[in-house]
Amino acid sequence: MKYSRQRELIREAVERSTHHPTADAIYQEVRKKEPNISLATVYRNLNQLADNGIIRRVAVPGEPEHFDHTMAYHEHMICTQCGCVVDIWPEKPLYEQFEALSETGITGYDLILHGLCRACADRNNLKQD
């Protein structure tokens, strides 16, 4: 894997991100510093970074792929109201729960939880009072 300025900018943009950006969001961000970068380059590098365990893919059904710079074990919840993706930090990895579910073994999983984010939950409570 050779160095490239573009890949470095992409990696940094994911690193800086507070939300869980899509390829297009990263594209828009990196374009500020590298106006001629191609969207295909962003996709190629995000995939490469994910395949090399440097960033994490977050697959949300019915949405474009999201990406996450936090590699420490955690899960994701999508807000049913505003659509934002929030980190969920279980006390114990869910993986253990899943292992017993198949005789042939579980080697991995994709999980997206659904619920209200803090902001939406609070906003709803305010209106209701």
Added chain:
Amino acid sequence: MKYSRQRELIREAVERSTHHPTADAIYQEVRKKEPNISLATVYRNLNQLADNGIIRRVAVPGEPEHFDHTMAYHEHMICTQCGCVVDIWPEKPLYEQFEALSETGITGYDLILHGLCRACADRNNLKQD
């Protein structure tokens, strides 16, 4: 929801299916009896049936949507070798495990387990002997 011959054929095709067919697989199947049916009609009706709780959507990251006629609670595993989708029947609903993960509550989730299906596991063991 008015009756339509097309919707009925689509529902029956999902009902008969042993795997977890995609919209296109259902389209190919229904076309045998209704050659002029449109793919858009298949999509529209699969969505309608799913929205009305008559069939279930099975979202597999990186693949077209699958559908399932079995409405009783169960999970899904995708075989990392052959790509087939198999039903997993947990003793207790995983939902309970997930509820405690968010202060704001969990209203649902999407889960796909990864592992080897029985057939692939057996095949691998044979070769290895």
Added chain:
DNA sequence: AGTCAAAATAAGAATGATTGTTATTATTTT
């Protein structure tokens, strides 16, 4: 049975996310 409004359809265009192609450029190795 005949009329009407609502719902559904076929056909195909359009969309959106993602990947492929190719000629060129940048990076690493010799």
Added chain:
DNA sequence: AAAATAATAACAATCATTCTTATTTTGACT
């Protein structure tokens, strides 16, 4: 510095899915 390799920009292509529109079907009500 030259050769070999990987990466890029530009843009075409693909794939799944949804949208549009003119037409047909269905179900309710005479």
